[in-house]
Amino acid sequence: MNETNTNRRLAAVTTLLPPGMTPEGSRGLILSEALRLFAEHGYGGASIRDIAQQVGIKGASVYSHYPSKAHVLAELLRIGHEEHFRRMRAALLAAGPEPTQQLIAVVRAHVFAHAEYPMLAVVASAEMHALPAEFATPILEVRRNSEMQLLDVIRRGTELGVFNVPDAELALAAIAAMGVRVAHWYAPDNKRTPEQIADVFAQFACRLVGAAV
Amino acid sequence: MNETNTNRRLAAVTTLLPPGMTPEGSRGLILSEALRLFAEHGYGGASIRDIAQQVGIKGASVYSHYPSKAHVLAELLRIGHEEHFRRMRAALLAAGPEPTQQLIAVVRAHVFAHAEYPMLAVVASAEMHALPAEFATPILEVRRNSEMQLLDVIRRGTELGVFNVPDAELALAAIAAMGVRVAHWYAPDNKRTPEQIADVFAQFACRLVGAAV
Amino acid sequence: MNETNTNRRLAAVTTLLPPGMTPEGSRGLILSEALRLFAEHGYGGASIRDIAQQVGIKGASVYSHYPSKAHVLAELLRIGHEEHFRRMRAALLAAGPEPTQQLIAVVRAHVFAHAEYPMLAVVASAEMHALPAEFATPILEVRRNSEMQLLDVIRRGTELGVFNVPDAELALAAIAAMGVRVAHWYAPDNKRTPEQIADVFAQFACRLVGAAV
């Protein structure tokens, strides 16, 4: 592991995984430490032995908890994507019928998730390609659902004449991108809180779609 | 190499490297094929032998042209970042003094670069962390310069009262993100041309900073 | 490995390592077989795979026991030097205060060690330069201590008028050399026993320093 090559991807973060998603004992520790290492060095750059060492066990012992390294990554990506989807859906459900309010709610949730769990988000977006195809399919499905939630908001707002976008899919791409990249530069020592960033980005999204604010 | 795991990151692309940046002969071929493979499988997922095989030489022969695998990556990242910077600067120089025109020009260049050389852009953004620190420093400097060009436009437009942004750095982050992510989803078979995408994203950027359009 | 180039350095030997210094199991076997091969072909001429094959395991398995090839060499050199030092010190302690008796004791121990463990001695003297500097320091310290033991005997004998040498350091060099080279030509099929050689060389040393015998 390249110790001199640290933190070019992501600064230190304390909360790694959403509460309630982490298993007990070694199983959970493996997940957190794998996340930390995958975020820092990439999936290929962190070995089973590295992870085990962080946990305080030996490499072989990891296999008492996960059948393979890919299973660990898959679980992380699943947790990340599901948490992200859940938050967006919950935000949307609470937002009421007004398209602008919906957009604000969804973008806030999207951005917030990436700022609150940046390691999870970085791994989810940067290490997807390391996941064998059989693991990727259901996770990509979740991702597509998340995107669809946002796309539907944009489309509906456009149809209702509240938004004005030349190309809904490009608007989706642009708005989604803002949030995704947050995970790559946000660190807890940033002078803005995740909430503040989420608020500003929600405003950006509204402007982007031409909503009156 | 995970053959079943192909193309989850990026679709096929024809032009890999900016003209004039590619050396002649094997040296240039190594660069292109490494780019293709790094984009597809990641730096760690593509071996020297894989690259050599694409070029039609043996692994050991790669070392007649580059002293290490990291040097190949470094050259790709340097080309990518310098081309990106050059385009943004050229666009800015041609744009005249009007902030909105400047923003449009810079964002178009930014987006266009990511759509025209998506592999280079993907590798530049996703494999930076694989580069040993001694190679990274000068490249990160170029990256910072590129960002500064855009940030200065945003700040000046804001000071002149042409733009209205609550937080110039967040605006930069948002606008930059849009373009960066283009490389991850754009493919030549997209129904939009790079120009069209660049135009729409430039419009998004203008809206985002509150410029009258 | 150059099979036609065998045994130009040293003839076959049965006991390789001092008893009590060899670890159990594969760890110990690796040490003995590495010693045999390093003595025969040099450090650079014996590969990890060669060693592993002699042990009956695969190359990768060597790394379950030693973190690198250099560590194996370092352990061999450490054992060799420490055993040598220990024997010389023990001999000196048992020799009483008389300089000539001390010289005889020390030289006998010195020669005996080289004749009894010729492979260890050959490797210790011929492969030192292959050891990375960080490993070499403590070992060279032991070597210096061994030399000092002999030098002190020579000096004291000279000061007491029992010996008569023009240059104590050269006497040390000459006497030490006799013993060191024994490892390069002595083989168990020699018509002399190690004891006999040690006795004769002790006599030579006495003559060399001008002690009355």
Next chain:
Amino acid sequence: MNETNTNRRLAAVTTLLPPGMTPEGSRGLILSEALRLFAEHGYGGASIRDIAQQVGIKGASVYSHYPSKAHVLAELLRIGHEEHFRRMRAALLAAGPEPTQQLIAVVRAHVFAHAEYPMLAVVASAEMHALPAEFATPILEVRRNSEMQLLDVIRRGTELGVFNVPDAELALAAIAAMGVRVAHWYAPDNKRTPEQIADVFAQFACRLVGAAV
């Protein structure tokens, strides 16, 4: 090449090869630089490219002068052994019939050769085993002849009653060893000149064989 591992074998020396033995031009330079590098890092530790670089040419160009790396080593070993033999024989011829004077002459020549060309001597004694068998045979013949010259002196002196040794072969081994090891510790910055060392060691040899001095 391990730059931090320098000079653990031998200190810096200016004259590398006996005058008249070095070919002109690149051919000679290759020989000297190979000697320097083989002495420092061992035959296996110095590559053809390393040698070429010291000479100021490329690795491939070495093959315009020597058909293989082994040929370079062979030439060095041949030069070293022949020079050594020639000096011993010349010394013996000039010494007259008196055994003690013969011994002094031969030992002086032996020691002097090792102190004046320590690199050649180190390589000759430490890298012999790296030489393929077909090259080694004639060189070992020369070595045997050199030894015989000294052994014959010892035997004759003993038969004539001038010397008194319990075992002529062991006396040879001891006396030869003194000289051989000189190459490993002697450096031009030593406070003794090669002549002084040769004189002292000749005296040691006389004492060792029990010659009246």
Next chain:
DNA sequence: AATGAATGAGGCTTCATTCAT
């Protein structure tokens, strides 16, 4: 005489994984 490019062989090492304990 020298070189750039290429190569086959091989070196050390890491890694995910297995299995008996």
Next chain:
DNA sequence: AATGAATGAAGCCTCATTCAT
């Protein structure tokens, strides 16, 4: 649940050597 030992595959890289230029 954990471990030490082992392994096959593979990775990066070095090396002596060849050959056309």
